[in-house]
Amino acid sequence: MPTRRLLLPMLFLLPTFASAAEAIDPAHIVSATTGDWNKDGDADLALIVRPADGSDEDNGIYLYLAGKNGALELKSAIPNKVWGRVEVAGQTPSIEALPSGSLLIISHNDSVGRDRWEQKLTVAYRNFEFVVAGYTYSSYDTLDPDNTAQCDLNVLTGKGNSNDKPVATKGELVLLKDWNDDRGQKACVLQ
Known part of the structure; x- marks a missing residue:
């Protein structure tokens, strides 16, 4: 490799x-x-x-x-x-290079408790800074298979889908250092 x-x-x-x-x-x-x-x-x-x-x-x-x-x-x-x-299996974060030259930062809980989730931040280098370009989130409840959530949001444009419905918010240029996961959850109407 x-x-x-x-x-x-x-x-x-x-x-x-x-x-x-x-x-x-x-x-x-x-x-x-x-x-x-x-x-x-x-x-x-x-x-x-x-x-x-x-x-x-x-x-x-x-x-x-x-x-x-x-x-x-x-x-x-x-x-x-x-x-x-x-130290906990199913909770180790990772970072990947995307073919576009962006980064993908993945955090997840696949092992502890009934609430399982995965979050992906797409990070791009814009205007000499690292910014969050995309936010993707999915979750499910191991005891309630109908309790799921999914969101894919373009942070730069503010457009995306949450639980198979379109969502729109103000597009922003958010520096990675200033990003808070609650921002993505709120934009996707998952809170």
């Missing part, structure tokens, strides 16, 4: 380039992917990093862009952003 071949050498560089925030312990990396977020032809890097042991914060997101000579430069460090627990 080409992404993995590029990723391993880049990970060894992280302590040098993460100094703008803090050095990242490789054992705390939950998920990683490479792609070309700013469409300059160079491989960029995105990580989900779990917080320090004993912390009650959520996982952080670290977004790197290739700078001069291909060296990775930290563009955005967003702590306490992605829900999920690595």
